[in-house]
Every structure is written in C-alpha cells, then in structure tokens.
Amino acid sequence: MSVRNLEHLFRPRSVAVIGATDRPGSIGSLVMHNLLSAGFEGPVWPVNPKHPTVAGLQAWPDVDTLPEVPELAVICTPAATVPGLVQALGRRGTRAAVVLTAGLKARERPDGPTLEQQMLEAARPYLLRVLGPNCLGLLVPGVRLNASFAHTHALPGRLAFVSQSGALATALLDWANSRGIGFSHFVSLGDSADVDVGDVLDWLASDPATQAILLYLESVQAARKFMSAARAAARNKPVLVVKSGRAPEGARAAASHTGALAASDLVVDAAIRRAGMLRVLTLQELFDAAETLARARPLAGERLAVLTNGGGAGVLAADALALAGGRLAPLAPETLAALDRALPATWSHGNPVDIIGDAPVARYTAALEALLAADEVDAVLLMHAPTAVVPSTEIARACLPLVQQARKPVLTCWLGGDVVEPARQLCATAGVPTYDTPERAVTAFLQMVEYRRNQDSLLQTPPALPEAPRRDVARAADAASAEEAAAPKAGYTAGADDRAAARAMLQRAQAEGREMLSELEAKVVLEAYGIPAVPTRLARDPDEAACCAESLGFPAVLKILSHDISHKSDVGGVVLGLQDAAQVREAARAMIERIARVRPGARLAGFTVQPQVRRPMARELIVGVSQDPVFGPVILFGQGGTAVELLADRAIALPPLNMALARELVSRTQVAKLLGAWRDHPAVDEQALNAVLVRVSHLVCDLDELAELDINPLLADEAGVVALDARMRVRAGQPPVASRLAIRPYPKELESLHPVDGQQVLVRPIRPEDESRLRDFYASARPEDVRLRFFGPRREWAHRELARYSQIDYDREMCLVALPVEAEGRPSPQAPLLGEVRALCDPDNLEAEFAIQVRSDWQQRGLGRLLLALLADHLRRRGTERLVGMCLRENVGMARLARSLGFEVRDAGGGVMALRLELGAGGNLPAGSAAQELPSSLS
Numbered sequence: 001m002s003v004r005n006l007e008h009l010f011r012p013r014s015v016a017v018i019g020a021t022d023r024p025g026s027i028g029s030l031v032m033h034n035l036l037s038a039g040f041e042g043p044v045w046p047v048n049p050k051h052p053t054v055a056g057l058q059a060w061p062d063v064d065t066l067p068e069v070p071e072l073a074v075i076c077t078p079a080a081t082v083p084g085l086v087q088a089l090g091r092r093g094t095r096a097a098v099v100l101t102a103g104l105k106a107r108e109r110p111d112g113p114t115l116e117q118q119m120l121e122a123a124r125p126y127l128l129r130v131l132g133p134n135c136l137g138l139l140v141p142g143v144r145l146n147a148s149f150a151h152t153h154a155l156p157g158r159l160a161f162v163s164q165s166g167a168l169a170t171a172l173l174d175w176a177n178s179r180g181i182g183f184s185h186f187v188s189l190g191d192s193a194d195v196d197v198g199d200v201l202d203w204l205a206s207d208p209a210t211q212a213i214l215l216y217l218e219s220v221q222a223a224r225k226f227m228s229a230a231r232a233a234a235r236n237k238p239v240l241v242v243k244s245g246r247a248p249e250g251a252r253a254a255a256s257h258t259g260a261l262a263a264s265d266l267v268v269d270a271a272i273r274r275a276g277m278l279r280v281l282t283l284q285e286l287f288d289a290a291e292t293l294a295r296a297r298p299l300a301g302e303r304l305a306v307l308t309n310g311g312g313a314g315v316l317a318a319d320a321l322a323l324a325g326g327r328l329a330p331l332a333p334e335t336l337a338a339l340d341r342a343l344p345a346t347w348s349h350g351n352p353v354d355i356i357g358d359a360p361v362a363r364y365t366a367a368l369e370a371l372l373a374a375d376e377v378d379a380v381l382l383m384h385a386p387t388a389v390v391p392s393t394e395i396a397r398a399c400l401p402l403v404q405q406a407r408k409p410v411l412t413c414w415l416g417g418d419v420v421e422p423a424r425q426l427c428a429t430a431g432v433p434t435y436d437t438p439e440r441a442v443t444a445f446l447q448m449v450e451y452r453r454n455q456d457s458l459l460q461t462p463p464a465l466p467e468a469p470r471r472d473v474a475r476a477a478d479a480a481s482a483e484e485a486a487a488p489k490a491g492y493t494a495g496a497d498d499r500a501a502a503r504a505m506l507q508r509a510q511a512e513g514r515e516m517l518s519e520l521e522a523k524v525v526l527e528a529y530g531i532p533a534v535p536t537r538l539a540r541d542p543d544e545a546a547c548c549a550e551s552l553g554f555p556a557v558l559k560i561l562s563h564d565i566s567h568k569s570d571v572g573g574v575v576l577g578l579q580d581a582a583q584v585r586e587a588a589r590a591m592i593e594r595i596a597r598v599r600p601g602a603r604l605a606g607f608t609v610q611p612q613v614r615r616p617m618a619r620e621l622i623v624g625v626s627q628d629p630v631f632g633p634v635i636l637f638g639q640g641g642t643a644v645e646l647l648a649d650r651a652i653a654l655p656p657l658n659m660a661l662a663r664e665l666v667s668r669t670q671v672a673k674l675l676g677a678w679r680d681h682p683a684v685d686e687q688a689l690n691a692v693l694v695r696v697s698h699l700v701c702d703l704d705e706l707a708e709l710d711i712n713p714l715l716a717d718e719a720g721v722v723a724l725d726a727r728m729r730v731r732a733g734q735p736p737v738a739s740r741l742a743i744r745p746y747p748k749e750l751e752s753l754h755p756v757d758g759q760q761v762l763v764r765p766i767r768p769e770d771e772s773r774l775r776d777f778y779a780s781a782r783p784e785d786v787r788l789r790f791f792g793p794r795r796e797w798a799h800r801e802l803a804r805y806s807q808i809d810y811d812r813e814m815c816l817v818a819l820p821v822e823a824e825g826r827p828s829p830q831a832p833l834l835g836e837v838r839a840l841c842d843p844d845n846l847e848a849e850f851a852i853q854v855r856s857d858w859q860q861r862g863l864g865r866l867l868l869a870l871l872a873d874h875l876r877r878r879g880t881e882r883l884v885g886m887c888l889r890e891n892v893g894m895a896r897l898a899r900s901l902g903f904e905v906r907d908a909g910g911g912v913m914a915l916r917l918e919l920g921a922g923g924n925l926p927a928g929s930a931a932q933e934l935p936s937s938l939s
Contacts, residue, residue: 002129002199002843002844003199003202003203003842003843003844004127004129004844004846005095005096005127005128005129006096006129006195006199006200006203008071008072008094008095008096008129009072009096009098009129009131009138009195010138010140010185010203011140011143012042012070012071012072012096012143012145013042013071014042014043014044014045014068014069014070014071014072015035015040015042015043015044015045015070015071015072015073015074015145015147016044016045016046016047016060016063016066016070016072016073016074016089016094017031017032017035017044017045017046017047017054017073017074017076018047018063018073018074018075018076018077018085018089019047019048019075019076019077020032020046020047020048020054020055020059020076021048021051021054022051022054022055026076027076027100027149028046028048028054028076029055030149031074031076031100031137031147031148031149032044032046032054032055033055034146034147034148034149034150034153035074035145035146035147036055037146037153038139038141038144038145038146038153039144040143040144040145040146041143041144042071043067043068044057045057045060045066045067045070046058046059046060047059047060047061047062047063047066048060048061049061049062062088063085063088063089063092063094064088064092066092069092069093069094070089070092070094071094071095071096072094072096072097072098072147073085073089073094073096073097073098074097074098074100074137074147075097075098075099075100075101076100076101076149077101078101078103079101079102079103079104079106079115079133080108080115082099082101082104082115082119082133083115083118083119083121083122084122086099086119086122086123086128086130087122087123089126089128090122090123090125090126090128091126093126094126094128095126095127095128095129096128096129096130096131097123097128097129097130097131098130098131098132098135098137098138098147098148099119099130099131099132099133099134099135099190099193100132100133100134100135100136100137100148100149101132101133101134102133102134103115103134104116104119104133104134104191104193105191116133116191116193119133119193120193120194123194129194129195130193130194130195131187131189131190131194131195132189132190132191132193133190133191133193134166134190134191135166135188135189135190135191136148136149136150136166136169136170136188136190137149137150137188138185138186138187138188139153139154139173139183139185139186139187140184140185140186141153141154141155141156141157141182141183141184141186142156142184142209148186148188150169150170150173151170151174152173152174152177154173154176154177154182154183154186155176155177155180155181155182155183156182156183156184157181157182157183157184158182158184158209158210158211158212158294159181159182159183159184159210159211159212159213159214159290159294160183160184160185160186160187160204160207160210160212160213160214161176161183161185161186161187161214161216162185162187162189162197162200162201162204162213162214162215162216163187163188163189163215163216164189164190164192164197164216164217164218164219165188165216165218165244166188166190168216169186169188169216172216172283173186175283176287179287181287184204184207184209184210184211185200185204185207185210187200192221196221196222196225197215197217197220197226197229198222198225198226198228198229198230199229199843201213201215201226201229201230201232201233201239202229202232202233202843204233205229205232205233205236205237206236210237211237211238211294212237212238212239212240212290212293212294213233213237213238213239213240214240214242214286214287214290215239215240215241215242215277216241216242216244216283216286217241217242217243217244218243218244219630220268220271220630220631221630223271223630223631223632223742224741224742224743224744224811226271226742227271227274227275227631227654227742227743228809228811228812229843230271230272230275230276230277231274231275231276231458231809232809232812234275234276234277234454234455234458235276235458235804238278238289238290238293238294238451239275239276239277239278240277240278240279240280240286240289240290240293241272241277241278241279241280242279242280242281242282242283242285242286243265243268243272243279264628264629264630266650266651266652267628267630267631267634267652267654268631269652270631270634270651270652270653270654271631271654271742272454273453273454273457274457274653274654274743275454276454276455276457276458277454278293278447278450278451278454280447285443285447288435288440288443288444288447289444289447289451291433291444292411292433292444292445292447292448293447293448293451295431295432295433296409296410296411296432296433296448297406297407297408297409297410298409298452299378299379299408299409299448299449299451299452300378300408301378301379302326302327302378302449302452303327303328303329303330303376303377303378303379304321304326304327304328304329304377304378304379304380304381304442304445305328305329305331305351305352305353305371305374305377305379305380305381306318306328306351306352306353306380306381306383307352307353307355307364307367307368307371307380307381307382307383308352308353308354308355308383308384308385309354309355309356309357309359309364309383309384309385309387310354310357310383310385310415311348311352311354313383313385313413313415313438314348314352314353314354314383314438315352316438316439317352317381317383317413317438317439317441317442318351318352320438320439320442320443321442321445321446324442324443324446325446326442326445326446326449328351328352329351329374329376329377329378330351330376331350331351331353331374331376331377332374332375332376334374335370335371335373335374335376335377336349338370338373339353339367339370342363342366342367342370343355343356343363343366343367344356353367353371355367357385357387357389358387358389359389359390360389360390361390361394361395361398364382364384364395364398364399365398365399365402368380368382368399368402368403368410369402372402372406372407372408372410377408378408379408379409379410379411379445379448380406380408380409380410380411381410381411381412381413381438381441381442381445382399382403382410382411382412382413383412383413383414383415383438383441384412384413384414384415384420384423385415385416386415386416386419386420392414392416392419392420392422392423393422393423393426395423396412396414396422396423396426396427397426400426400427400430400432403430403432404430404431404432409433409448410432411432411433411434411435411441411444411445412424412427412432412433412434412435412441413434413435413436413437413438413440413441414427414434414436415436415437415438424436457660457661457664458803458807459799459800459803459804459807460660460661460664460768460803461660461768461769461771461772461799461803461806462658462659462660462661462768462769463659463660463769464659464769464829465658465659465691465694465695466687466688466691498528499528499529499702499703501524501528502524502525502528502529502699502702502703503702503703503705505517505521505524505525506525506703506705506706506728506730507705509521509730510705510730510731510732514563514730515563515729515730515732516563516566516727516728516729516730517727517728517729517730518561518563518605518608519536519559519561519608519725519726519727520536520538520561520608521728522709522726522727522728523536523723523726525699525703525728526699526711526723526726529695529696529698529699530691530695531692531695531696531699531711531723532692532720532721532722532723533722533723533724533726534610534611534613534722534723534724535552535610535611536608536609536610537551537552537608537609537610538561538606538607538608538609539588539606539607539608539609540605540606540607541588541606542584542585542586542588542589542592542607543585544606544607545558545584545585545588545606545607545609546581546582546584546585546588547581548609549578549581549584549609550581552609552610552611553611554578554579554580554611554612555576555577555578555579555611555612556578556584556609556610556611556612557574557575557576557577557578557609557610557611557612558574558575558578558584558587558588558591558607558608558609559573559574559575559607559608559609559610559725560573560574560591560595560604560607561604561605561606561607561608562595562602562603562604562605563603563605564599564601564602564603565595565599565602566727569642571594571595571598571599572591572594572595572598573591573594573595575587575591576612577612578612584609588607591607592604610724613715613722613724615715615717615719615722617680617681617682617717617718618715618716618717619639619671619674619675619684619715619716619717620639620640620641620712620713620714620715621637621638621639621640621671621689621712621713621714621715621716622636622637622638622639622640622641622644622650622710622711622712622713622714623635623636623637623692623693623696623709623711623712623714624636624637624708624709624710624711624712625696625699625700625706625708625709626708627707627708631654631742632740632741632742633654633655633700633706633740633741634652634653634654634655635652635653635654635655635657635665635693635696635697635700636650636651636652637650637651637653637665637666637669637693638650638651638669638671639669639670639671640712640713640714641712641713644712649669649670649671650669651665651666651668651669653665654741654742654743655697655700655701655741655743655745656697656698656700656701656741656743656745656746657693657694657696657697658694658768658769659687659690659691659694660768662689662690662691662693662694662697663686663690665693666686666689666690666693675689675716682717682718683718684716684717684718685716685717685718685719685720685721688716688720688721689716689721692711692714692721696709696711700741701741701745701746704731704740705730705731706728706729706730706731707729707730707731707732708727708728708729709726709727709728709729710725710726710727710728711723711725711726712725712726713725743809743811744809744810744811745810746765746767746810747765747810748764750763750764750765750814750816750874751763751764751765752764752870753821753825754866756818756858756861756862756863756866757861757862757863759820759821760820760821760825761818761819761820761821761834761863761866762818762819762820762821762826762827763816763817763818763866763867763870764816764817764819765808765810765814765815765816765817766805766806766808766815766816766817766836766838767806768803768806768807769806770806770817770833771799771802771803771805771806773817773831773832773833774797774802774805774806774833774836775797775802776832776833777832777833777836777853777855778794778797779797780832780855780856781853781855781856782856785853785856787888788887788888788890788891788894789851789852789853791886791888805838808838812840812841812843813838813839813840813841814838814839814871814874814875815836815837815838815839816836816837816838816867816870816871816874817833817834817835817836818833818834818835818836818863818866818867819831819832819833819834820832820834832855833855834854834855834858834863835852835853835854835855835858835863835864835867836852836853836867837850837851837852837853837864837867837868837870837871838850838851838852838871839851839871839875839883841875841880845878845879845880845881846880846881846882847880847881847882847883847884848875848880848882848883848884849883849884849885850868850871850883850884850885851885852864852867852868852885852894854867859893864897865897865900865901868897868898868901869901871883872901872917872919875919876919876920880919881918881919882916882917882918882919883903883916883917883919884914884915884916884917885898885914885915886908886912886913886914886915887912887913887915888911888912888913889907889911889912889913890911891913894913894915895913895915898915898917901917902917903915903916903917904916904917
C-alpha cells in the first residue's frame, strides 16, 4: 500500500511529455493539446529529439536537457523505450509518470523479463510512481490538468472517478459532460503495474476536494490491500462500485457443495459490502447513487413515505419499492390526523399520500410538513406530475426550504419533460437529489438503504461469543492413523479450541497424499472448535457396523467411508432408518456390492455409523468454506440438504466473523425467514447458529491447510445446532501465501501476560466487543487526563467514534489494551480496561502516530511504559520506520515516559511537544516486561 509521491501525480507543478509531436492523431499530439487547452498553469515541456518545437513550444531532445526537473512525466513512446526513459527520469529527480504506451507485457528475449518488469525495476530505486501502462491517463480539473489522450476535458466537480477500462472512461466522460457532471479526479488505471486502485483510494480518501469516489472495476489483484484501502475510504466518504463480470463463468467441478455455490461475483459482493461500499449495476445507477449519497441527509431507517399529486405515479413507486424488498412507512394515527386536517376528503388516506391532481402549493407544503414530522417516516419521496393548476417551479420554491431544513432525506421526482425541467434545476442547485421517473427515485432510495446497512456493519458492536464446552481432543493428534484418531474411545469426546489437534489431522492427510478427510476426521476438527456434531463410529466391515449401531442405539444411519467418494448419497452410500443390527449388516453388504458396480475404482475404508437424529422441527442448513482465487477463504451459509445446488439459497461473507457479522450473513438468505417461529415450529436458537458461523471463521483463520469445508446438513432448532455430515478438503501440500485472508484476523499472537506492580495484567489487541469497556474507560477518567489525551475537554463519546476505536484494521493499525487477570489466569467478562495505546500507520508503513492513556488509579505504576514499549516492538517487527506523537507542553509525565524509551522530544510550537522514535533493530522493552507464556484459554 503506498501513496508515496502521489502528490506529484495528482498535483504536479510541471509536466514533461515524452514523445510529444505535432503529427495529427498521434498520442503525443493529443496529450500536448489537452495539457495546453485545459489551461495547466505550470510549465509544459515537450520532449522530441527530432523537432525543435512542438505545439508552438520549444522541444527538448531528451530528459537530461530539460530546463528543470519535471514533477510529472507523460510517456507516449514505443514500448521498448519505456524502461530506459523511466530510469532517466528517476535519475533526473522525477517522482511520477503516466505511461500511456501499451505492449509492455512483451519480452525482449523469451527467457528475459517483460518490459513492464524492466520499467518497475528502473523506477524502484527512485520511488518513481507509475500510472499505467496502457492507460488513458488522468484528469484533475481542479488544477487544470488533462494528462490524457481523452477527446474532451472533464468539468470540475467533487466526484472522483477511477476506472480500469480506458475505453469505458472516454465514453463516460462524454456522457458526464453532456449532463453537467463534474469531477475532482478522473483516473484511468490501465494495467496497474504500480499505482493501483488501492493506492488511488488511499489518496482520494483524504482529499478534501473529493466528496464521493466512483469505481469501475474489472478485477482486483491484491485483496488485502484493496480491502484495507476500501474500508478506510468508505469510513470517510461514499465509495460506489460498478464491477463487471456479474455473469457466472460456468460451474466448476468441486469436491464440496460450497465450492460449486461460491461463485466469484458473490464473493465480490461480499467484499464490497464488508468494506462499507455500495455496489450498483449500471453507470446510470452509479451517478444516481453518487448524487443521492452526496446530497441527501443521512438515512436513519428504511421506511419511505411517498407524496404525490398522481395516484398512478404513487402506485408505480410503491410497486418498485415492494418488488425490490423495500418498506413503505405505515402512517401513525397522529400523522393521518394531521394529513386529514390539511388535505381534502378525497386524499388516499394512506401511504402513498395522494394529495389529488388539483393540489395547490399549500397542499404540498402542509403534507410535506406532516410527513417530515412523523417519527415513523425515515425518508420522503416528493413526486409531481405537471398540471395547469400551478407551475412546478412554484411548488419547488415552496417545498425546498422545508427540504433543506429537514433532518431526514427527501428525494424529488419531477415527471415530464421541458415543463418540469426548471423545477429539476432548482432542486439540483439547492443540492436536493432529483430523478425523472418513480422507478429511478425508488432505486436511489434503496441504494441509500443498502449503503446504510453496509456502513452500519462497520460500526456494529458484536456480543461476545458464547463459550463452548471445553473438551480434550489432543489424543487425536497422537493417534497412529487417521482412522484411529477419528474413532471414538471409551470416555472420549472431541472438544473445543484444540487447534493443534485439528491442524495435526489436516497435516496427516497432506502427508499421506490425501485430498479429502474422512467424515470422522472432519467431525473431530469441527468438535475441536466447539461445533457440535452427531456421534459417529468407524466400522471396518458389516459385522462391526452392526455392533457399533447396537452401542449407539436405533434407528441408525449407515454411510460409506471412502476417500475416493465425496458425495456419498450420489452413489447410494447413505442409508437411513435402520432399525436393528441385521438391517445394518445387510445394508453394509449391499453398499459394498453397489459401490463395486457403480464406482469400481473406489477404495473403501469401511463405514461410519451414527444414531439417526430425531429433530422433526429442525431446519436443514449448510455452512461451508471455499477458496476464492482473489479474496482467499470465504464462508457460505444457506439452505442445506441434497438439493442445495438446485435451491442455490446462499450468502457469502469474508472471514473473520463476529456474532454481529454472522447474524447479518444469515439475514441475507431466504431460509432466514424459516428460522423464526411459524405455525408449530419454534424459533431456531439464533445464538447457537451464529456461534457456529463464528467458530467456522476461527477454524478458517487458524488452519492454513484447509481448502474447502461442507457442513451439510447442519440441523438447527430451538435446542441448538448439530452437524450431521461434514467433508473437508485439504490443500495439496502447497503453502498458502501470508496474506491469504483478505482481512487480517485478530492477532492473538500479540496476547501476553505481564506483572505490573504486583498484579498480573493481560495485554492484548482491542476487539470489537470491547466498545463498552472503552466507553467506561473514558467516562471514568479524570477530566485532566481526558484533556491531556484529547487536547481538550470531553464528556461524551458517540457510538460511531467508539466503534471506530474498537473495530480496527489490524493490517494498518494497532491498539493494545491492558486488563487485570484473576486467579484462574484470565480476565473476567466484566474486567475493566486499565490502559490503552494505539497507533495508526500511514499507507506506506513509514510512520505510525500513537496515543496512550492509562486509568487514573493505575498511573505511576509502570503500565504506560509497558504498553508503549510493546507497541513500539510490534511496529518494529512489522517494519514501520518511525513512531510519532504529540502531547501538550504541560504533559510532563508523557514527555518523561517518551524520553525513557528513546523518543526525541522537541517543542513544536503552539503549546505542543512533538515525540519521535526511530524504530531500528533491537527493542526498547523495559526490564522485566518480557511476555510470559499464555495459558491456552487466552491464546
């Protein structure tokens, strides 16, 4: 991730055009024309060794002869010349270049590097940033920069558009100009050899001239980099995405149902939602959504009121809303009474509020005031069809003051053409979203709803994960064979949180060259993570199967056990409802004969025997894990059973999950409607179901060896959940990349125990569920401590702020908190925070800015020194170059602490001291603060 030197790309003070020419139609000619006609205020230097002038300006034969160092270079020369030009520019001091040239994927010799690789190697020593190659270029209207070969200029505005398609960018630029839509930045990424979408998102996220960011994506290369940049940007301003490639590429053969169901486009949806962005389907929707989100008030709920002077228009809006799953606001009696007083007796007496076609201005304003005052209404859609009674402009002028003063969003729809255009212009000038059809207006409202949901998911405080029963599964890791490891022993039940045993099971399969775990092995892994599974026994022949069934009880279920057969029911490898030992024995013999006939090459390891679970009210669900080639592991939830692919009722999420994210994942499926109580079916234990999803997430994050997982069916009812069947596929021996997860999970390796002034203290990274602890920590601090920490008095902390502090991106920032440890070696659920230290790294990981606070009664006991030393040590290990901070001049305790750990402390003026620590090799941990080994309950 890097924004280094991007200021030279987006805010250059001088530009050199390498390959500038007067030849009509050439790229070099178009770029020169665009730079000069856009009115760029800095010098423009054409470089051409064959001509003394280009576009009426003196031309220079090469980079070395330029009168000054160009801040930005635009390269339009043949592909073979690009690496050498980049090297010459870097040597001269240029730090940004736009490479318009295509063809850099070529190689000069078959076994040599590509021209693109040579270009990047030439740029690297100078930290020269490259946009492209094979791109349209970029336009920054605010500085009158058009460093592109686009056929027109961009209008100035507050929308940034970033595209991976140059051809689409030119078409969209023309479309936007025809509609008066302006841009702060218009960027074509091309092949993204260096500057990619993550870098540009990071730049635009903090750009004050950009109100919203629009993306056209065709692919994502670095998933973790993209997710970190997208999540950071989406916290600051709306980020809207059009992603091509929605159509499935065709079903692929998979060893699990999950692999077949987890289509890549669903994964992209999940990533966009998790980042807090909004995905739209078309470019028209992209700009509609940008207008809505940038102009309308924030949405507090999802209930829409429709105000119209035409019943037909109201019905169209209501239909569009209902078909898309939206909600009309049910009007309260007091709202209906207010409308009755203001409207004629013939009004619709419901929502949509039809105020009749002869409505004068006063009727509009009265109805609008009533709806804006209604607590049950979250947003209003104001629609008007032109009539001869009153001009549309008069209605707009009368309603706009109410709209602008309203605390809830109001969208407008002016039906018609030229006659209502002045009213549309009045709304646009006033910053009020306006649309020309009811359907477009409703779509825009629903985009607001989706965007609000995505943003809320960034800020939800999850409840703590309920503890699973602690059991011992360590025996499984030491078993002589995989079957022995999975086979039950007297008094043995597989248990929770034994990651070592679970990993040993997967590694054993890898060592044996097997792709699939047996059903028994898979269940041992599940139970190691606290995921309930039906008791299962291994039987090697029909007689042993009969004995196992007798010990487990009848009716029994018999399944074939074969590493060569994944979907057992497809080959008759599952028999239910066996009532006695004889039936089990006969079913096993028939199974052997059937498998030999339909799958003659399959190797049989025996059978598994289970008691048939009797849970008549249970719902059959599926929980699975699959590997996306870009975003890595993904978790699937949906309706299970044998027809799972046909029903295709599923939702996808990126790990890691917490209880809130698990609940949201479940809500996005159709089967979610069946999980509540209906008729004689009691509601499913929601907490138990969500806990399974979170524990699967833990499994995914811990076990690099896992490739795919199916739990199908997972039975869920009021008594809880139980996995009836499970299959797992392991990786084929290849080690996963370090950043296989698109979102870095909780770094439990940073947990450590320390003695502080005679008290054992746990230091660990903050978790999302720590929000209430953090609120209490700030609220209980002395006013003076708060002032020194926040540089001013504070009495309240909003949920949004606390959520942002507790739900951090572990890949970019860190917050370590200290909690007291009780006699059993772990903090209690009610344990308070004793202190916190946090640091936010810049995208280049050059510098991290820190803040620290210790509870008032724990100051002067060494805790602050410990926390800051541990933070510095963590940042040093991740390669951060320096740690910086600020403190008030009177905060002598902070300055003393910083100096004791090697910080440079200097007066920065304005009553503030600047703190700076260069993070080199070695550590600054205070004496006696080395981390003790943690008990397994904390690790």
